[in-house]
Amino acid sequence: MAGAPRKFQSALYYHNPVRLVRMRSESNDSKTPVSKRVSRKIRVSILGSTGSIGTQTLEIARLFPDKIDIVALSGGKNVGLLEQQAKEFLPECVVIGSSEAGKGAQSRFSCPVFVGEKELARAATWERTDIVVTALVGALGLLSTVAAIKTGCRVALANKETMVIAGDLIQDLAMKFGSEIIPIDSEHSAIFQCLLGESKSEISRLILTASGGPFRERALNTFGSISKKEALSHPNWEMGPKITIDSATMMNKGLEVIEARWLFDIPQDKIDVVIHPQSIVHSMVQFVDGSTKAQLGVPDMKVPIQYALSTPSRWPASHPVVSWQEDQKMTFSSPDPIRYPGLLLAFEALRIGGSMPCILNAANEVAVHLFLTDKISYQSIPSLVRRVMDHCSEHEEFSIEARLESDRKARRVAEELAGTANH
Numbered sequence: 232m233a234g235a236p237r238k239f240q241s242a243l244y245y246h247n248p249v250r251l252v253r254m255r256s257e258s259n260d261s262k263t264p265v266s267k268r269v270s271r272k273i274r275v276s277i278l279g280s281t282g283s284i285g286t287q288t289l290e291i292a293r294l295f296p297d298k299i300d301i302v303a304l305s306g307g308k309n310v311g312l313l314e315q316q317a318k319e320f321l322p323e324c325v326v327i328g329s330s331e332a333g334k335g336a337q338s339r340f341s342c343p344v345f346v347g348e349k350e351l352a353r354a355a356t357w358e359r360t361d362i363v364v365t366a367l368v369g370a371l372g373l374l375s376t377v378a379a380i381k382t383g384c385r386v387a388l389a390n391k392e393t394m395v396i397a398g399d400l401i402q403d404l405a406m407k408f409g410s411e412i413i414p415i416d417s418e419h420s421a422i423f424q425c426l427l428g429e430s431k432s433e434i435s436r437l438i439l440t441a442s443g444g445p446f447r448e449r450a451l452n453t454f455g456s457i458s459k460k461e462a463l464s465h466p467n468w469e470m471g472p473k474i475t476i477d478s479a480t481m482m483n484k485g486l487e488v489i490e491a492r493w494l495f496d497i498p499q500d501k502i503d504v505v506i507h508p509q510s511i512v513h514s515m516v517q518f519v520d521g522s523t524k525a526q527l528g529v530p531d532m533k534v535p536i537q538y539a540l541s542t543p544s545r546w547p548a549s550h551p552v553v554s555w556q557e558d559q560k561m562t563f564s565s566p567d568p569i570r571y572p573g574l575l576l577a578f579e580a581l582r583i584g585g586s587m588p589c590i591l592n593a594a595n596e597v598a599v600h601l602f603l604t605d606k607i608s609y610q611s612i613p614s615l616v617r618r619v620m621d622h623c624s625e626h627e628e629f630s631i632e633a634r635l636e637s638d639r640k641a642r643r644v645a646e647e648l649a650g651t652a653n654h
């Protein structure tokens with residue numbers, strides 16, 4: 232199947248940013264604009280509060296105690312950190328995804344604790360939550376994001392894999408339940424900001440910037456000896472391990488292209504990627520009249536996280552800002568497809584459409600995990616993804632459950648092809 236757009240309206244309101252301010256009122260009436268209930272703090276639930284995005288979200292909550300109430304925290308295995316976070320932010324509930332790590336944990340918390348991955352949806356739907364920050368890594372984030380959308384709250388979306396697996400279905404759901412999806416990825420936050428007040432029909436191209444990662448200048452003939460430590464050393468961003476490896480292969484940018492396709496309802500042939508090693512321009516939009524709008528700032532994820540919580544307002548910055556008096560060298564170039572095979576694979580999956588982006592994502596998650604556990608080499612990551620894509624046929628599946636089945640199947644195939652399956 233060609234990657235034909237499914238019929239849905241974009242959940243974004245390019246002409247009417249005011250509609251983006253809708254949040255729940257004290258009486259839980261989603262029609263009441265936030266401006267009418269300034270006396271109440273924004274109730275925020277964090278899925279993945281112990282990770283890189285989760286902890287940075289809490290740094291923002293720490294800076295704005297008059298604006299943010301943390302009502303639910305959740306993590307996987309790091310119960311010690313969850314405990315510290317709960318002592319400081321006094322949430323109304325905590326979810327521990329790992330059943331193993333969560334055993335006997337209730338006694339360490341003064342609020343109700345729920346244990347197991349299925350309970351993540353509880354944090355996503357906690358009562359009167361205004362914003363759910365989805366900062367889980369991988370396909371694990373899909374079901375709890377869906378649960379959050381069904382409550383009609385704002386979803387501050389970091390978990391890009393959700394949009395890669397089922398972006399078309401997610402947008403339909405967001406429209407149906409009146410949920411706003413505000414991107415946290417810095418590129419998508421930039422595009423989101425560039426599009427405010429603009430008409431979709433006047434967009435000519437979306438241009439996502441990429442730092443180029445740790446191997447931008449490394450000799451290609453030395454890629455066979457890339458170590459885990461080298462691949463985990465990103466030059467500009469401090470992030471969780473999975474996204475750091477994805478940034479090196481540029482699968483991360485590929486996943487972001489797919490995310491952008493669905494978030495902004497723009498066909499893939501209007502999406503470009505350029506290498507911009509300084510990570511100052513976070514992304515751009517070119518319009519039909521030849522003008523280009525860009526959003527610029529320091530490479531610090533707290534900026535887009537804060538914006539996803541505050542929009543349509545802007546809260547004062549606590550982080551360093553770009554000093555325009557100093558020399559700012561900014562360069563842009565095209566990515567080399569041999570150096571960055573992940574990008575081409577993602578464009579191909581998007582072109583094939585249907586469940587192929589989901590298959591790509593599942594294969595990549597397995598491959599990155601195998602690399603991080605020393606089972607395969609760096610160069611085997613894209614080659615394993617390629618083999619899984621060749622092996623699994625795409626289906627036109629229009630339900631979340633069917634996509635999850637594709638995800639499970641692609642994982643099994645990846646394990647089998649890598650020779651690491653447990654039979």
Ligand SMILES: NC(=O)c1ccc[n+]([C@@H]2O[C@H](COP(=O)([O-])OP(=O)(O)OC[C@H]3O[C@@H](n4cnc5c(N)ncnc54)[C@H](OP(=O)(O)O)[C@@H]3O)[C@@H](O)[C@H]2O)c1
Nearest residue numbers: 279281282283284306307308309328367389390391470471
């Ligand atoms: N980091 C960034 O700068 C950045 C930038 C843009 C987009 N993103 C996206 O944001 C998402 C999160 O990335 P990250 O870098 O923050 O990842 P990360 O640091 O690895 O954090 C992942 C979070 O997921 C939790 N988790 C893992 N398995 C779980 C389970 N079975 N049940 C419940 N929770 C579980 C982890 O909990 P434990 O640690 O307690 O196990 C942790 O809180 C990804 O989709 C990524 O692509 C990240």
